[in-house]
Amino acid sequence: PERSARVSKIRPPLHQYIRKLLFSDLDKSSIEHVLRQLRKLPWSECESYLLKCFMKVHKGKYGQIHLIASLTAGLSRYHDEFGVAVVDEVLEEIRVGLELNDYGMQQQRIAHMRFLGELYNYEHIDSSVIFDTLHLIIVFGHGTAEQDVLDPPQDCFRIRMVITLLETCGHYFDRGSSKRKLDRFLIHFQRYILSKDALPLDIEFDLQDLFADLRPKMIRYSSIEEVNSALFELEDHERSFSSDKANSEKQSDMEKHLSSTTS
């Protein structure tokens, strides 16, 4: 046949070197070395390529994603702009994933969830980014005409995304306001889960592990009605808590009373 052999991509030496560092040299023992080599690069020339490579976390080993997060944190001490760009980029990838809901991107999307969680573990982002992302995942596209394409009842992929993120960094949300935020999210998450058709067993088992791990005492609700009343109670509690606080502030006081008597 006349077909020519597949031509492999020819990359400039600098790009080849970056790829070698990140995709073949990097492991637990070499990370210090890799970080030092990356710092020596001509940054003005290769920052955007580096960013591109950092987003390829799904191409490497799943267990090594934390190394890329660690490198991000290490590099941002000297290249803050890069550290900021990595976070913006991962969040954009997650958002695009939700917008397209493309089956072929699933592996990549899971890797990005893991990466986001690891960025939190390396103290590169704060918990508000994690919670905003969790909430985005369970509401995105809901109530729109596209809901059946973006998140049909038999599609459990978003549950997988949440499990992955919380497996990675959920154990840090065990005190103070982040504990309360996780408690609250998990109830919303339960409502989301109940809105799905019957769960495949593997997902159900992973959920059981996740709850056992993070909140062993939390009730798993079995109906939407139960979870709704739990949410109502929670919101009621939060409202009275916040109106207590507002009592000293004159302005919002009236408003709070009005809303608590009407609901």
Next chain:
Amino acid sequence: MKGPLDRTKVVIRHLPLTISLSMLIEQVDTHFAGRYNWVSFRLGKNSQKHQTYSRAYIDFKRPEDVIEFAEFFDGHVFVNEKGTQFKTIVEYAPSQRVPKQWPKKDGR
């Protein structure tokens, strides 16, 4: 942590691939010159699998400017030379972090 009322960083999504940073700045500066501290631009790409849009991040000086900017720019339609329309989306950036003004020089 920043509350909803002091967020200053926005993301502008769904920009056409043909737009450049300078073209965007020109548009922004018609009304917002001098009212932002930092801009970052990401060129989209046209691959066979997925076409991605271009995107920009802007950090405004004051939270009020964000509201005004969104009113001005959200839903703004760009038309490329082929006549394709791009309707931009302006949102608060999910991560509000911006680079510090004076990063440490890496002595390496």
